[in-house]
Amino acid sequence: MTDPLALDPVLPARERSQLPFNDEALDHDERYRHFEAHVTGGGKVEATDWMPDEYRTQVLRFVEMHANSELMGVLPEREWIMRAPTLRRKLALTAKVQDEVGHAQLLYRVAEDLGKPRDAMIQDLLDGKTKFHNVFHYPTKSWADIGIIAWLVDAAAIVAQQALRDSSYAPYARTMRKICWEESVHIMHGRDVVVTMVTGTPAQRASIQEALDRWWGPLMQMHGPRSDRSKDRDIHWKIKAKTSEELRQEFLGIYVPRIWELGLTLPDPNLGLDPATGEWRYTEPDWNELRTVVTNHGPKSEERLQFRRDNWAATQWVRDAILASPRAAA
Amino acid sequence: MDFTGAGDGRERALALLLLSMADDEFVIGFSDSEWTGIGPILEEDVAISSLAQDELGHAQALYRLFVELVGDGRDADAVAYDRPPEGYLHARLLDHGRGDWAATIARRYLYETADAARLEALAETSFEPLRDLVAKIRREERYHLMHVETWLDRLAKAGGEPRRRLTAALEAMGPDAGTVLALLPGEPALLRHGILAEPFAAIESTWRARIDGAFGRLGLPALPPTRDPQTARTRHSETFRALHREFTMVRGSEVAASW
Amino acid sequence: MAAAKTPTGVLEPWEVFRQEKDGDPMRHGGSVMAPDATLAVHYAREMYGRRQESVHLWVIRRADIHDLADPDLLQPPLDRSFKKPGGYVMREKLAAAREVSGQQKPRANKGTR
Numbered sequence: 123m124t125d126p127l128a129l130d131p132v133l134p135a136r137e138r139s140q141l142p143f144n145d146e147a148l149d150h151d152e153r154y155r156h157f158e159a160h161v162t163g164g165g166k167v168e169a170t171d172w173m174p175d176e177y178r179t180q181v182l183r184f185v186e187m188h189a190n191s192e193l194m195g196v197l198p199e200r201e202w203i204m205r206a207p208t209l210r211r212k213l214a215l216t217a218k219v220q221d222e223v224g225h226a227q228l229l230y231r232v233a234e235d236l237g238k239p240r241d242a243m244i245q246d247l248l249d250g251k252t253k254f255h256n257v258f259h260y261p262t263k264s265w266a267d268i269g270i271i272a273w274l275v276d277a278a279a280i281v282a283q284q285a286l287r288d289s290s291y292a293p294y295a296r297t298m299r300k301i302c303w304e305e306s307v308h309i310m311h312g313r314d315v316v317v318t319m320v321t322g323t324p325a326q327r328a329s330i331q332e333a334l335d336r337w338w339g340p341l342m343q344m345h346g347p348r349s350d351r352s353k354d355r356d357i358h359w360k361i362k363a364k365t366s367e368e369l370r371q372e373f374l375g376i377y378v379p380r381i382w383e384l385g386l387t388l389p390d391p392n393l394g395l396d397p398a399t400g401e402w403r404y405t406e407p408d409w410n411e412l413r414t415v416v417t418n419h420g421p422k423s424e425e426r427l428q429f430r431r432d433n434w435a436a437t438q439w440v441r442d443a444i445l446a447s448p449r450a451a452a
Numbered sequence: 453m454d455f456t457g458a459g460d461g462r463e464r465a466l467a468l469l470l471l472s473m474a475d476d477e478f479v480i481g482f483s484d485s486e487w488t489g490i491g492p493i494l495e496e497d498v499a500i501s502s503l504a505q506d507e508l509g510h511a512q513a514l515y516r517l518f519v520e521l522v523g524d525g526r527d528a529d530a531v532a533y534d535r536p537p538e539g540y541l542h543a544r545l546l547d548h549g550r551g552d553w554a555a556t557i558a559r560r561y562l563y564e565t566a567d568a569a570r571l572e573a574l575a576e577t578s579f580e581p582l583r584d585l586v587a588k589i590r591r592e593e594r595y596h597l598m599h600v601e602t603w604l605d606r607l608a609k610a611g612g613e614p615r616r617r618l619t620a621a622l623e624a625m626g627p628d629a630g631t632v633l634a635l636l637p638g639e640p641a642l643l644r645h646g647i648l649a650e651p652f653a654a655i656e657s658t659w660r661a662r663i664d665g666a667f668g669r670l671g672l673p674a675l676p677p678t679r680d681p682q683t684a685r686t687r688h689s690e691t692f693r694a695l696h697r698e699f700t701m702v703r704g705s706e707v708a709a710s711w
Numbered sequence: 712m713a714a715a716k717t718p719t720g721v722l723e724p725w726e727v728f729r730q731e732k733d734g735d736p737m738r739h740g741g742s743v744m745a746p747d748a749t750l751a752v753h754y755a756r757e758m759y760g761r762r763q764e765s766v767h768l769w770v771i772r773r774a775d776i777h778d779l780a781d782p783d784l785l786q787p788p789l790d791r792s793f794k795k796p797g798g799y800v801m802r803e804k805l806a807a808a809r810e811v812s813g814q815q816k817p818r819a820n821k822g823t824r
Binding site for chain 1: 482485486488489490491492493494495496497498501502504505508509511512515528529532533552553606607610613614617695698699701702703705706709710711
């Protein structure tokens with residue numbers, strides 16, 4: 123867990139407009155009160171602002187998990203880059219995974235400017251001290267998985283990310299806008315793969331249905347259990363604006379009709395829109411499974427972390443080399 | 453060689469040239485794309501993935517020229533994916549697997565510089581579709597050369613382990629470096645019809661002189677002559693065969709399907 | 712690219728500004744970590760230009776940026792409305808002038824072209 127006292131602001135605090143919490147003459151509690159009023163009133167926070175430790179660590183934890191998820195999220199997909207069945211699909215999948223690495227870069231940069239060095243964050247991830255999202259702990263078994271993930275996992279992610287575009291922490295909000303723009307292409311690529319296979323051979327169609335049956339559970343768990351809005355600290359600080367359930371409803375509302383449109387079924391007999399309430403009803407997701415998985419006991423958790431540890435160790439010499447100053451060019 | 457419709461000497465020679473270039477870009481693109489997601493530095497991971505995508509894009513464009521020329525009903529994907537391993541014409545240099553970062557940089561440096569010399573000799577080719585494509589590829593290759601020259605320089609001058617890894621990689625690959633510019637069957641036809649500006653032997657000389665200059669400045673040993681030039685593009689390694697199994701796995705599972 | 716860059720020997724943030732299309736202003740895109748300008752420019756191209764989404768990039772070491780955020784300088788407290796359009800409200804004066812002249816408020820005249 124990150125020690126708040128270890129997080130010195132990377133950039134020197136500067137006065138920004140006339141925000142009172144940036145006034146060093148005030149005591150901590152007064153600054154905290156001004157800051158809280160500012161943020162809960164819709165004000166934005168920049169990297170150079172004073173922040174109470176609680177806010178700083180809350181944002182860092184949030185962004186760090188997001189960055190970790192992008193970095194681990196490449197692993198289920200990258201093995202299929204080698205197996206892509208056409209040049210265009212190979213290019214698209216390579217570009218998609220590249221974007222995920224790019225997102226990790228963007229997010230680690232945001233987190234780093236809050237005070238935690240990139241190497242420390244990656245080390246904590248590899249040591250199992252910080253987490254990454256559930257969906258990246260599962261195996262990919264076929265090319266159909268690649269379509270389902272690119273379409274629906276990215277869709278579920280974008281629903282969450284769109285809601286973060288107005289986060290109180292401005293550097294994160296700006297990054298979300300760039301990420302959302304880039305992710306929209308991934309969803310289109312994924313949907314194209316799925317639609318192509320669904321209208322292809324019977325074996326291709328069956329493969330998509332099988333992958334969807336396997337991925338539906340993790341997808342339903344992805345946004346997390348219902349939380350009490352009034353007790354959610356991320357919502358209090360306006361780091362995020364929507365609850366897990368709001369995000370899940372939004373996801374279901376857009377994507378279930380699109381799944382059914384293709385003649386695919388979902389493995390939940392209770393799934394359906396309640397016309398009286400306008401809410402989607404569904405079988406309660408297995409929250410035990412979610413807890414088990416995100417604490418690194420998922421089917422692929424340890425294997426993928428070990429893969430990353432081995433890769434990190436094997437490439438350390440390059441990170442050291444890049445800092446060696448080349449003697450002045452001839 | 454498994455293609456029909458290659459009528460006179462010119463067409464067959466041109467088809468071989470296009471296929472050899474396309475296969476070079478395809479195979480190096482594959483190796484480089486393996487770094488996606490596991491690069492040594494996040495920013496460098498993104499960079500090498502772009503380079504790999506460029507190579508695959510070049511391969512795709514060259515395969516398209518090939519299928520237009522040969523016209524046997526195959527599309528670019530069929531040519532790229534549906535041959536047995538021995539039907540591929542890439543240079544043996546590219547049979548060396550991805551390796552570590554130093555091996556990747558070494559292989560890329562040797563390939564990109566040789567390819568640059570080859571593209572120079574095709575810049576005024578009489579075959580117009582290729583002339584247009586070569587002009588575009590050369591513009592993209594400027595970025596590739598910048599990247600690989602920066603890294604060769606960096607690794608060589610860092611000393612210690614980086615330099616040791618680099619020199620080991622160059623030593624392992626050196627004898628295969630010239631395979632990119634090895635004599636192709638049909639060269640006389642390529643020269644006679646103005647497709648190639650000069651023989652591969654001359655292109656290789658130019659390239660070797662440049663490399664020796666660059667290596668000399670960095671205190672790296674000169675490249676040895678090409679080992680087994682007669683099998684430069686025809687005897688492929690188990691590494692390539694394993695790659696072939698990977699890239700045909702999905703496509704081969706449902707023949708003639710759309711993906 | 713320009714002449715030799717001095718490597719810093721440490722990874723530092725470099726800020727990237729980008730121009731989306733001809734005529735647009737340079738806008739801040741984000742930052743990259745690099746040990747020197749050569750790699751900073753490479754990485755900036757990757758993070759902010761690999762999709763052909765920019766026509767121009769500026770890459771600057773964050774430590775070289777001169778930062779001004781002092782409110783006394785940028786938001787000084789005394790009135791400066793004479794420097795802004797909002798400082799010239801003429802509604803009542805114009806109404807009075809029209810009363811004296813007997814004229815109506817003119818409509819925009821686009822001419823007879």
